[in-house]
Amino acid sequence: MAACLLLGSAVPTAFAEETKQEAASEKKEAASKVQLRQAANAIGAYVKWDQSTKEATVTYGDRVWIVRSGSVESTISGQPLKLTAAPRVEQGTLVVPWNDLCEALHIQAKWVNGKVEAEMSDWKTRASQFVMQFAAAADRPEMVEQIQSSLTPALKKAGHVYPIGMFAKQITTMFGQPTQLIQVTQTENDVHRNAAVSFKTDKGSVLSVVLRYAKDGLVDDMYFNFVPQGQYQAPSYDDKDAYREESIVIGEGEFKLPGTLTVPASGDGNYPVLVLVHGSGANDRDESIGSSKMFRDLSVGLAKQGIATIRYEKRTREYSYQSTAVPRFTVKEETIDDALHAVAWAAQDKRLNKQQIFVLGHSQGGMLVPRILAQDTAKAIRGAVVAAGPSGPLEDLMLTQFEGQLARAKESKLPEQAIAQLEAQVAAWKQSLQIIKNKEYTVDNYPANLPIGTPSWWFDFRDYYGGDIAKTQQVPMFLIQGDNDVQVGKEHLDGWKKALSARTNVAYKLYPKLNHVFVPYDKPSTGEEYKLPGNVPLDVITDMAKWIKTQS
Structure with missing residues (x-):
């Protein structure tokens, strides 16, 4: 009886175990689908x-x-x-x-648990999934929490100032929700590993973003491309045997920047060096605008004439999102600090002549040359080049640019809808000017939610005349300008001449046919020609090299 009872009790136990295994197998099979x-x-x-x-x-x-x-x-x-x-x-x-x-x-x-968990090594899947989650955060607050584990502490901190959900809403309103991955390409520099991701959207447009990953694999920043890349062609004077390039890092700490040092291949060192400072916008180290790369052209051209160059990614490009969260952000954080970091880097490199460090500022960067010189407490800068630098306030120049666009549209008899949009742009900027010019507002004192982008930036930079600072400075300067510049007209060179008329160590040169990116164009410039491949002419580079060498 005992044996029967034992056998009888064993049968249901075995049956239960078998049933459990079958259930587990079915669960595993279900989970695998x-x-x-x-x-x-x-x-x-x-x-x-x-x-x-x-x-x-x-x-x-x-x-x-x-x-x-x-x-x-x-x-x-x-x-x-x-x-x-x-x-x-x-x-x-x-x-x-x-x-x-x-x-x-x-x-x-x-x-x-109903979610994709990509391996750390699978950059394509991680990047595409992050973009989908980011876009979903525009309308689903829970997605903001979901992506927090993918962010560096620095990017999380920025998200507290400029909420990610709000940013996602702005992006998806412009481009639409991503629906189909086009491609992911991966590059790496000394600061970030970058995944360039492009998507088709439900609005029929293309959403392009560069995700910047820190060394630990977390997303450290995001850069959205609003302007498509052009078709750059290297200049005829680009002799790869005449120069060497290496990756460098400009600055230290939270906003260090990847850059490029270009040195002549010939000679034993002790080269003069020119630091290249970007114009407005989130520029790359080559200052790629349309199909031109002004800074790259200058670098390879000057190397052939015995002059080294330093160029680097602009802070607002490498740290696009984090920059928006910097309290009281001004041109100092945007441009000046990093230009001086590059000068300091040049001063410590044994291949470069620290007595012959020069700075070139293009466009807005040219405007800021006097402020860069003023903040060069080490007196390391031997001379400065201003290339197409506005001589008066940027906010006034922008109104001139908007009004010029409207006038050209009317002259070309564009559709009424296009003209109406440009008229609205002019009217809106005139309203913005009333805020920017209001002396009651300062960098440290202004109401929240002013409709002018970054108020502290404007209140720091408004009514700025670089010549008023430069006229009392002693550092030699070379001011160059194209006479076919639709953005910064040749009259600005006259403005600099008037402001610096008492100085004897300033040279000027006006180049025929050159537009704002120093590329020749036979027709009146409108900016549309930036899409066409073109290069800085060799005579501009030769003039610059001669001027630099005369300062030694």
């Missing part, structure tokens, strides 16, 4: 369903995966891929094996 649309959308893959054929086409970058309900046969970019199990429609949606999806789309990730 995912809803195709849910999983694909999470990483920015686009799913198109054909009800007549029961086929789904999944597009993820350059990979196109076609699967059919009930069949283990599929194709990936035209090549056969046999699945481990047949997809099937469950509750109105196609369910596919997770591992097959990973293989087809070439991702390394796990499916955990």
Whole structure:
């Protein structure tokens, strides 16, 4: 009886264990399958369903995966891929094996609690998923919390000042919600690993963003491209045997910047060096504008004439989001501090002559040359070049630019809608000028939510005349200007001449046909020609080299 009881008690125990194993197996099998649309959308893959054929086409970058309900046969970019199990429609949606999806789309990730968890090494999936989560944060506050674990402490801190959800709303309002990944390309510099991500959106536009990853793999910043890249062509004087380039880091701490040192290939060192300071906007180290790269042209051209150069990413490009959260942000943080960091770097490099450090400022950077010299307490700068630098207040120049655009539109008889938009732009800026010029407001005292972008920046820089500072300075200067500049007219060179008339160590040069980026153009410049490939003429570089050498 005891044996029977023992046997009898053992049977249900074994049966229960077997049932438990079967349940676990079924659970594992269920967990290994995912809803195709849910999983694909999470990483920015686009799913198109054909009800007549029961086929789904999944597009993820350059990979196109076609699967059919009930069949283990599929194709990936035209090549056969046999699945481990047949997809099937469950509750109105196609369910596919997770591992097959990973293989087809070439991702390394796990499916955990209904979410994609990409491996750290899978930059493409991590980047595309982050963009999808960021965009979703525009309307879903919980997504802001979800992406916090992907951010560096510095970016989290910036998000407290300029909320990520608000930023996402602005971006998606402009471009639309991302719907299909186009591509992810990866580059690395001495500061960040960068993933350039582009998406198609539901507005039919292209959303392009560069995610900047810190060394620990967390997102440290985001840079959104609002202007498409042009088709740059190297100048005829670009002799790769005449120079060497190496990556450098400008500055230290939270806003250190990646840069490039270009030195002549010939000689034993002790080279004069020119630090290149950007104009307005979030410029890269080459100052890429349309299809031109003014700073790159200058670097390779001057190297051939025995002069080294330093160029670097602008702070508002490398730290685009973090810069918006800097309290009382001014041109000092935007431009001046980093220019002086570059000068300090030049002074410590043994290959460079620390007695012959020069600075070139282009456009807004040219305006700021006198302030850079004023804050050069080490007196390290031997001379300065101002290239197309406005001689008067930037806010007034912007009104001139807007009015010029409107006048050209009317002259060209553009559609009424286009003219109306330009008229609205002029009217809006005139209203902004009333705020900017209001002397009751200062860098340290202004009401919240003023509709002028970064108020502290404007109140620090308004009514600025560089010549008023430069007229009492002693550092030699060379001012150059194109006479076909639609942004900063040649009359600004006259403004500098008038302000500096008492000085004897200032040289000037006006170049025929050159536009704002110092590229020749036969027709009157409108800015549209920036799209055309062009280079800084060799005579500009030769004049600059001669002037630098005469200061030694």
